[in-house]
Amino acid sequence: MGNAGVKPLNETKSINGSRVVLIDDDWKNQTKNCESFEVYKYVDFKGGGSLVDSYIEGENEKTQAIISQSQITKNLLGEQGCGIFTKLSQFTPTQLLCNDKSRDTDPERCDGDYDTVDGDDEKLLVCWDTNKRGAVGETPLHICFLINQDVHRAIAKCLLQAYPAMAHDIYIKPEYYGESCVHIAIVNDDEELLKILIDECHASIHQRARGSFFMPESQRKRIKDSLPLELDTLEYEGYAYYGEYPLAFAACFERKDMYDYLLDKGAQVNAQDTFGNTILHLLIIHNKLDMISYVMKHTSVPNRSIKNKAGLTPLTLATQLGYNDSFEKLLELESQIAWKYGDIQCCVYPLKHLDSIGPDGRTNLESALALAVAGESDGHLEMVNSGVIYRLLDEKWKAYAKKNFVASFIAACFYLAFMSTAIYTRSSYDLLSPRQPSDYVRYVFEILTLISAIMYLGLQSKAIHSNGMSVYLRSLYHVPTHASFVLSCICFLLCIPGRFIPGGRSYEDIVVVFGVLFAWIGLLFYCRGISFLGPFVEMISRMLSGDIARFIIIYVIFILAMTQAYFFMYKACGSKVFDSEFGTMMALFKMTIGHFPWAETVIVLERSISPSQLLQYQKSYCCNMSSDDNDSESSMPPRGLMVIKRVDVKGISAKWKSRSRAALEQRKIWNGLYNIRN
Structure with a gap:
């Protein structure tokens, strides 16, 4: 399997807010050490190979001759390359991973179960020898379908004409296990080759592509870690999660003609993949609105009530994912028109999967209403504030919720x-x-x-x-x-x-x-x-x-760390504030909210400093004063703390006014005495 129909393998992609590079180890094996795989001598991923060279030279007959030669037939199974039937159970990826010499594999990881492989006794027609395939279990026919150039399409037709059983070959390695040429033809939108595969070669239309490449990204990681799949997962983002079945591939890629063709050939419209998803589920996941309308109006209408392994119908899955457009599209397709009046119509929407009240009267938390209310995305908010869900909530509020709410309050x-x-x-x-x-x-x-x-x-x-x-x-x-x-x-x-x-x-x-x-x-x-x-x-x-919870976690870590530091630092100083672990913790808490006992802390710190150092520190914040004859206890000159402060202007003004009044009174007295003498 290459990059047909999917994103380039070296393309960056955002997963959980980070940028990562999408790289497939198995894909790298297809382009590395190609000489060790004989299958690449016929067709390789660089556009070369003996079949390609002979066809480019214009020797179609030579190409047919090479195909019929023993160098091709020696790789085929059965009489004249007709293939043999083999049980699928022998292709367990555990055995293949342990026996694969092209990969560095940890033997301990080979003990795990691998859920993407058929574990039943279903028989599969195998044409190309499984021991003579490419790095990921492919045949030359698969490579021709992948490259999808005119030359390779012509070579593919020659191979199918000579050996029709090759159409039944699938990838047998874990990465792309189960993929057939039918899947690749659908991805390439090649209806001609698709009809050749099914009509002339009788390729299976029920083959499931269940390799890890076709799994959601979250499950790919579990597969690499040899962990069982989470079948009830809701994280469906991945490389090529298209539903495993060819019909699901056609629906996801919006190949309407191929979709009709596969249904005519007997494809099951309600088939479920590993995660229980049907075609409708997959169209919801990929948000294909036009194809949803086409599928729902088709003569073979899929069942809308089928639940996946997560317990969700297509309608509730659209609600869970917050896809409001797909949700409204499904609702409109499920509704019944009661009456019309011009451009006004009255529609009735079924409550089976919509209302939170189930058929038995119990609360259905898997209903569309409950999922929309519990959702947190913009799509969920849009669902609740408009449309059918808003009308349903309004009717429930009027019917009983308002009365019960007021009584409870x-x-x-x-x-x-x-x-x-x-x-x-x-x-x-x-x-x-x-x-x-x-x-x-x-x-x-x-x-x-x-x-x-x-x-x-x-x-x-x-x-x-x-x-x-x-x-x-x-x-x-x-x-x-x-x-x-x-x-x-x-x-x-x-x-x-x-x-x-x-x-x-x-x-x-x-x-x-x-x-x-x-x-x-x-x-x-x-x-x-x-x-x-x-x-x-x-x-x-x-x-x-959210934010406050994360802040509290970091805050507590710092408080605990500083508690131990302060407790042991002041243990020998006899501090009453930091005399116990709990007291130290509470003191540090007070520090963080502004109530810092800095006065006592300063006094405690002085006890751990020598007198000579304290005198040096004192010189940095004091100044000399005039000597006081009465102070004869110390030979050191007196020192003082210089403080610059604002003078009380109101007090000075009052004193000036009182002295002015006294001067005026004194002047009046002197004037009186002067007048008496004269």
Whole structure:
């Protein structure tokens, strides 16, 4: 298998946000050490080979002669190259990988199972000897189909005319296992050769291309690691994941004429591949809108209710992947027109796979509505805010959701009121020994809080009984604020043993703290139902689960690292702040929020520095002062700390005004005395 119909093998591709280079080791083997494989002497990937050279020389008869010579027939099985029937089970890739000398293979990795190979006893017609094939198990006919030039197409016709059984040969190595010339002809859009293969050579139209090259990228990695396939995967991005069957290849490449032709020849329109995907599933994966319409309007209509290994129908798969265009296309094709009035029509959409309420009344989390609400892509947002899903949500809100939401909100408000009153009237002495009237009030509201919690948990147990524990837990996972309210009720019920166990006051206080915290966080669940608060609640929850969660992880790592460093650094200094691991951790936490005990830290650090060094440090921040005769304790000149500060202008102004008044008064007195003397 080469690069026919797929991206170049050296092309870069984005996977999970990073750029990687797509390289196939088996493809490299086809172009390396070609001399060691006799099959490349006839046709190679460089455009050469004995068959090509003879045909280019214009000697078609010579080409036919070479094909009929013993050098070709010696590679064929059966009488006159008619082939022999062989069990597919003998082509297990485990054996081939261990016996393949062209690859460096770890023997330990050959012990694993390989799910992409037929493990049954189905028989396959083999014409070209499996021990005389190319690096990836190909024959000259496969190479001619891959190169797909006029010369190679002509050589392929000669080979098929001489040995029709070669049309049944498939790739037998793990990378491209199961691929036949029928698949390659469909990829090349060569209807002429396709009809020759099927009509004249009777090639199988049910052959499955199940090598790792045809698997999603996530499964290719598991195959290389000898791990079993994840059949319920939803990651279908890969090299050439086209559904294994020739009919699926024709649909994915939008070969409508070939699609009709294969159906006429008996291809199964509802055939499922390794992952349980049908043609409709594959068209959804590749987002082929025109082909979806063509397939759904065909005389052989595929079954829309078939689920893949992930439990998804084509409609729910489109919802899961967030492909709004494919989702709306399938909905329109499944709908029934009730009436028309000009360009206005009334359509009825089936609720079987659309509504979250299943036929038995249980919640169906695999429905299109549930998947669209749980999705996070732009396509999911578009589904919820417009179209059929928006109308369905609006009808459900009017029917029962609004009424139940308001009733639940009122009950939650009463619960919070009971809880808050019980907390605010909580005393510091023995809670079982009432001393004041407020203690009796507390008893009443504690009982009301417990009754409310029991009633709420009773409703939750009813939901668990109706839909099952797994469905209930998934609903709590998608709405953490609702889960917080449930945890609050559980916490208050867990307080009961602490009230009666001797010494259980500390236990009760801790559980009450968590219960109060969870209760008020649970109130955010009801804020989501308010139009001007809901988006902000969602934004905060995304921040908490995303950026802030990652920040907290890194923050805790740094705090733990610095805790040990500070604890051992101050251990010999006798610091009260860093005297224990927990105290050190709390002190570091205060540092990060701005409450840094730097004054005590400075004093503690002085104890680890010699007096001479301290005097040198003191010189850097002090200046000399005039000597004080009264200070005779030290021979060193006095030093002081220079501080530049703003003078109190208001005080100076007041003093100036008072002195001015005194001067004026004194002047008036002198003027009076002068007048008396005169």
